[in-house]
Amino acid sequence: MRATPTAIPEVIVIEPKVFGDSRGFFYESFNQQGFDEAIGKHVDFVQDNHSRSSKGVLRGLHYQIQQPQGKLVRVVSGAVFDVAVDIRKSSPTFGKWVGVELNEENHKQLWVPPGFAHGFLVLSETADFLYKTTDYYSLTAERAILWCDRQLSILWPGVGVPTLSSKDELASEFANAELFS
Known part of the structure; x- marks a missing residue:
């Protein structure tokens, strides 16, 4: 696999080796040892999630203020524009964002570490979006920042x-959001 840091170095694009021929393709979608080497540390995942969304659906910008989740995200059908926002006040990239197109053709994955808000916009008619998380979902810890925040x-x-979603319509502006230290 190839690992490429984005403009925010902790957010990493992972590109697996894809073996294809006239029959189709094969690739290893996750390998713990290879992933740990790619990001330079060991990460334990505890939950896998799968969402399907229609064109024009935007999910996010979500994060958990307690039990922060790292996410390894990918698309197995369709295409999305995936975004990570650094919401760690002590970070040199605080308030910056990166965006990457993930789709069924490029097989790219994005590592979004804890301390980031995350969201995606569906570009295709539908998209199946899969992601691993480093902590369990917590309704009481979940927060959202407005997708169109001017800052x-x-x-x-x-x-x-x-x-x-109604939750995302009511999301906080970045200036008023509960953020990480």
Whole structure:
């Protein structure tokens, strides 16, 4: 696998070796040893999640203020624009974001460490989005930052008004959000 740091070095694009021919393809979607080497430390995952969304659905920007989750995300069908926002006040990249297209053709994965808000916008008719987490989901710890926050100025591709959950419609502005130290 190839690991490429983004403009925020802790957020890493993982590209597995894909072996393909006229029959299709094969790749190892996760290997603990290879992943640990790629990000430079050992990470334990405790939960796998799968969501399916329609074109124009935007999920995020989500994080857990207690039980912060690292996420290894990928798309197995369709395409999304995936975003990670550094919400660690002590970080030199605090308030910065990175975005990467993940799709069924490029097989890219994105490592989003704890301390980041995360979201994605579906670019294809539908998308199946899979992710591993380093801690369990906690409803009481979950927080959301408004997807169109002016301070963050995320450049979502081709977005008019996306389809949001009621939770995401009521998300906090970045300036008022509960953040990490």
